[in-house]
Amino acid sequence: MMPFTYNGLPSRVIFGQATLARVAEEVQALGCQRVLVLSTPEQEGQARQVLDQLGELGADIFPGARMHTPVETTEEAMRVLASLGADGVVAIGGGSTIGLGKAIALRTGLPQLVIPTTYAGSEMTPILGETKEGLKTTQRTLEVLPETVIYDVDLTLGLPVGMSGTSGLNAIAHAVEALYAQDRNPIVSLMAEEGIAALARSLPTIASNPTDATARSDALYGAWLCGACLGSVGMSLHHKLCHTLGGSFDLPHAETHTIVLPHAVAYNAEAAPEAMSRIARALGTEDAAAGLYDLARAVGAPLALRDIGLNEDDIDRATEIATANPYWNPRDIEPDGIHRLLRDAYAGRRPT
Ligand code: NAD
Structure with missing residues (x-):
């Protein structure tokens, strides 16, 4: 180990x-x-x-x-x-x-x-x-x-359906990055996988029946676990990108997390294979990035940065800001790759 x-x-x-x-x-x-x-x-x-x-x-x-x-x-x-x-x-x-x-x-x-x-x-x-x-x-x-x-x-129970979906995916983002964190550990990884699974099974139910108490209970339990992941280990590319987009372009917090997550995961996929298989297992899908995109779609969340206020012209500056200061990520931060990631998130393409 x-x-x-x-x-x-x-x-x-x-x-x-x-x-x-x-x-x-x-x-x-x-x-x-x-x-x-x-x-x-x-x-x-x-x-x-x-x-x-x-x-x-x-x-x-x-x-x-x-x-x-x-x-x-x-x-x-x-x-x-x-x-x-x-x-x-x-x-x-x-x-x-x-x-x-x-x-x-x-x-x-x-x-x-x-x-x-x-x-x-x-x-x-x-x-x-x-x-x-x-x-x-x-x-x-x-x-x-x-x-x-x-x-x-x-x-x-009264958290609006739209916010429930994006807030739930915001939580999942903490667990996803905990699974490939540099300082990851077996306990936090267990919490991360369990947290993703609890939210993945409950969020689609909440989207169609927001007062389903079992689904609400699973989602809140998952959110607790995912929050504990965020509090325990370091975050990387995904959180850095969302911080940049929220801070410099005033994009809404939970929606930005929801849209960027599948693309950040696709970017890191080859560099973090064990994390990817645990994320996919928790989601009950073949592929982690596509599974996260499909979950966002299933809960009716926005899928494209252009739909929440980013302009196409902003992609160059967002890439510059997000790559200006070095930070740890399982895959090296390559400006061309980050630019492509942001273009995909801007257009709302499904990762393949
Ligand atoms: P929020 O707290 O900004 O809430 C958004 C709106 O929803 C508010 O008007 C709020 O009153 C309302 N709302 C909240 N719960 C509701 C409910 N059950 N029913 C109806 N309305 C409800 O949104 P958020 O996404 O929870 O938090 C985002 C902020 O939290 C960001 O600034 C983010 O940076 C910060 N944050 C910090 C940490 C940390 O560890 N420091 C972690 C996650 C988020």
């Missing part, structure tokens, strides 16, 4: 249906007496539901979380936190709201309880991306890893 190093991440996970009912006891277990509940404006109703559950342990809500964790939003939330004398945060929502909780934890050291409602996986990672004056920087520190995560399947 290949030698490896494994770091277990210290977080407590509660998983099931109706688990939101446990939020007060879990806040107490963290030693908090007065917590601020965070959400986006769109999820203010769910934040109020959490505040109700918390009773005296809830200070108030801050429904101002925004995409890409802008520093100004964090500062505004910090002022509210201080004025209320809050001693912890509860974040309910997707990666944007969880990012705000992490940014507050970084600045205050306060404990976080997170209730994820998408499949993006941020709750399981010690990673924080923040935006200041239009520039997004990412850091990795255990200080931002949430102490407690409550997965409540019921809260995901």
Whole structure:
């Protein structure tokens, strides 16, 4: 067996249906007496539901979380936190709201309880991306890893079908890259394969029947595993490309992941044969890249970067940015190959 190093991440996970009912006891277990509940404006109703559950342990809500964790939003939330004398945060929502909780934890050291409602996986990672004056920087520190995560399947039943598919493929992307990561290890690879399989079998069902509780439960379980992969090992080409496309061309996060993934996998296929056979096995297909493309199509996700706002003229600059700084990838980063990959993703061609 290949030698490896494994770091277990210290977080407590509660998983099931109706688990939101446990939020007060879990806040107490963290030693908090007065917590601020965070959400986006769109999820203010769910934040109020959490505040109700918390009773005296809830200070108030801050429904101002925004995409890409802008520093100004964090500062505004910090002022509210201080004025209320809050001693912890509860974040309910997707990666944007969880990012705000992490940014507050970084600045205050306060404990976080997170209730994820998408499949993006941020709750399981010690990673924080923040935006200041239009520039997004990412850091990795255990200080931002949430102490407690409550997965409540019921809260995901209303995740719109379109977002469910793209958010699920965003999660799969973490597991795919974990399988060929330079610092991969047998435990994380097991989680990755299981995470891909759980999402691959549930996402098509969710697309046709979004309130199917079994499929929603499988998808959230898969998202947990995939998030743990992202938090544990390094990512490579696929995440770098999506970071470039999101950061420099303002493309939407989950859709970009969904479209780029089959092409990044096709690019790496020959350099990572074992990962490819594990991905294909988890998907129940012959070929990893084509299987991911077909899964995206089956859930009705967008398949072409041109359909989500990329201009053909942007491909040259995207290639330049994505190949400017060296980073590890199973296959060398070759500008011609990356340009071809982006052209295929732009047009939405099925990898063969
Ligand atoms: P998001 O948090 O931006 O949510 C998108 C929208 O969907 C928001 O309006 C949100 O309120 C709404 N929403 C969320 N759950 C819902 C539900 N169940 N029902 C109805 N509406 C719901 O989207 P996301 O894809 O979860 O997160 C993307 C962001 O997270 C990006 O900025 C990305 O960089 C970051 N992220 C960070 C990490 C990390 O480890 N640091 C990991 C993954 C994603």
